[in-house]
Amino acid sequence: MPSSFGALEVGTPEYGGGSPIAHSHERGVPVVAFHGPAGTPDARFRLVAQHADVTLPSGRHVEALTFDRRLPGPELRVHEGDLVEVTLVNRDVREGVAIHWHGVDIPNAEDGVAGVTQDSVQPAQSHVYRFRADVAGTYWYHSHQHAAAEVERGLYGALVVLPRSPPPPRMLDLVAIAHSIGGVKLLGSSDVEQRRPVRPGTPVRLRLVNSADTMRTFALAGTRFRVVGIDARDKNGGGELTGQAVDVPAGGRYDLVFSMPAKPVRLAVRGEDVGLVLGSGRGDAPEATFERRFDPAAYGTPAAPVPDHFDRRFEVKIGRKLGFFEGGVRLGWQWTLNGKAYPDMPTYMVGRGETLELSFSNSSKLAHPMHLHGHHMLVFARDGRRVTPWWSDTLEVGAGQRYDVALFARSPGVWMFHCHNLPHAARGLVTHLAYEHVMTPFRTGSATGNDPE
Numbered sequence: 001m002p003s004s005f006g007a008l009e010v011g012t013p014e015y016g017g018g019s020p021i022a023h024s025h026e027r028g029v030p031v032v033a034f035h036g037p038a039g040t041p042d043a044r045f046r047l048v049a050q051h052a053d054v055t056l057p058s059g060r061h062v063e064a065l066t067f068d069r070r071l072p073g074p075e076l077r078v079h080e081g082d083l084v085e086v087t088l089v090n091r092d093v094r095e096g097v098a099i100h101w102h103g104v105d106i107p108n109a110e111d112g113v114a115g116v117t118q119d120s121v122q123p124a125q126s127h128v129y130r131f132r133a134d135v136a137g138t139y140w141y142h143s144h145q146h147a148a149a150e151v152e153r154g155l156y157g158a159l160v161v162l163p164r165s166p167p168p169p170r171m172l173d174l175v176a177i178a179h180s181i182g183g184v185k186l187l188g189s190s191d192v193e194q195r196r197p198v199r200p201g202t203p204v205r206l207r208l209v210n211s212a213d214t215m216r217t218f219a220l221a222g223t224r225f226r227v228v229g230i231d232a233r234d235k236n237g238g239g240e241l242t243g244q245a246v247d248v249p250a251g252g253r254y255d256l257v258f259s260m261p262a263k264p265v266r267l268a269v270r271g272e273d274v275g276l277v278l279g280s281g282r283g284d285a286p287e288a289t290f291e292r293r294f295d296p297a298a299y300g301t302p303a304a305p306v307p308d309h310f311d312r313r314f315e316v317k318i319g320r321k322l323g324f325f326e327g328g329v330r331l332g333w334q335w336t337l338n339g340k341a342y343p344d345m346p347t348y349m350v351g352r353g354e355t356l357e358l359s360f361s362n363s364s365k366l367a368h369p370m371h372l373h374g375h376h377m378l379v380f381a382r383d384g385r386r387v388t389p390w391w392s393d394t395l396e397v398g399a400g401q402r403y404d405v406a407l408f409a410r411s412p413g414v415w416m417f418h419c420h421n422l423p424h425a426a427r428g429l430v431t432h433l434a435y436e437h438v439m440t441p442f443r444t445g446s447a448t449g450n451d452p453e
């Protein structure tokens with residue numbers, strides 16, 4: 001790998017059957033032109049990235065990288081329509097930090113990717129992010145500098161955008177973010193099951209977030225529930241469920257609602273000791289079961305109409321091949337997209353206003369939660385069959401699976417597109433969606449201080 005390169009200097013441009021698009025890393029509008037709005041912020045936060053020794057509820061210690069010495073970082077709550085301003089301060093993280101607002105369809109300059117939309121923030125430096133929280137839902141934020149290492153070590157937290165309309169009275173609105181740090185499993189800030197008294201009849205919204213690198217399966221025992229949101233988009237019209245476990249891909253979010261019954265309810269994570277028991281002591285919380293799985297492809301009403309015309313149709317064929325990496329010193333498996341390995345990955349070139357189709361397939365024998373920055377994907381077919389369309393920003397493509405999604409190119413920039421199993425991304429399962437006439441002045445590589453994955 002060169003010691004300094006631009007995201008658009010590497011890769012092979014693909015045009016998806018549409019007209020070729022000028023592909024230049026030197027000319028074009030720089031990504032910094034696409035920044036958040038000016039004006040007085042409605043919500044203002046300061047996040048200080050710093051090392052901290054954190055004592056978990058079990059008594060175990062972890063040496064973490066934190067925001068504000070907290071694990072996870074502070075839960076940021078804002079309202080739909082708010083202008084949000086966040087100042088990131090790096091106290092002592094030598095490798096540098098940047099904050100990505102995962103799932104927020106944000107202006108490109110605020111996207112927080114070191115080496116693509118900004119330089120990493122070095123110790124004693126700071127950086128200000130500004131964006132409008134346009135859509136209510138569950139999001140999260142995390143470092144996008146050395147992401148595989150820094151997210152795992154603790155540089156992450158939840159971002160909740162509450163709807164403008166007031167919630168039902170007495171509503172309990174909880175985030176449950178599943179993580180793994182140094183092999184220690186966490187749900188929220190706890191490594192053991194927690195309890196929380198809740199009065200019967202209380203409306204509850206549970207915001208499930210997966211900040212770990214692999215799928216987490218959640219089960220909710222002791223109540224009926226509905227899935228009302230996926231990846232910060234409403235899932236409307238779904239019926240009540242019982243005994244169905246919910247798979248949340250790495251980076252994904254699922255929102256569940258229920259009304260608190262008279263007896264306790266248990267939220268459990270498959271294969272882990274963490275969990276949450278809601279209710280007041282009367283009766284034991286039932287054991288969770290994981291046999292039956294919720295299927296987002298067959299639930300509720302269609303999120304949006306599926307376009308009948310696409311300006312470009314792209315293949316995203318995930319595979320792997322044997323090759324040399326780390327400067328040719330190691331032989332091992334390399335991830336490939338359309339048969340190409342990093343840094344020659346396909347760069348998906350698009351024009352503003354176009355409607356695109358992405359067709360994912362996966363012959364690699366492992367699952368890949370594919371995350372596209374800056375856009376939501378309308379998932380409309382699985383394994384060649386039409387499904388009830390839903391919006392996703394982090395779509396798990398299982399081994400042997402195919403997905404077709406539609407994409408509306410409305411937000412110019414250079415957008416990361418990668419696997420959210422972050423060690424996979426660090427090993428090259430990463431590319432970009434690049435708009436016509438947009439370039440990035442930022443650079444990645446050992447000589448630059450920027451290494452997004």
Ligand code: C2O
Pocket residue numbers: 100102142144251371373416418420
């Ligand atoms: Cu949550 Cu590019 O990542």
Ligand code: CU
Pocket residue numbers: 367368369419420421424425429
């Ligand atoms: Cu992967």
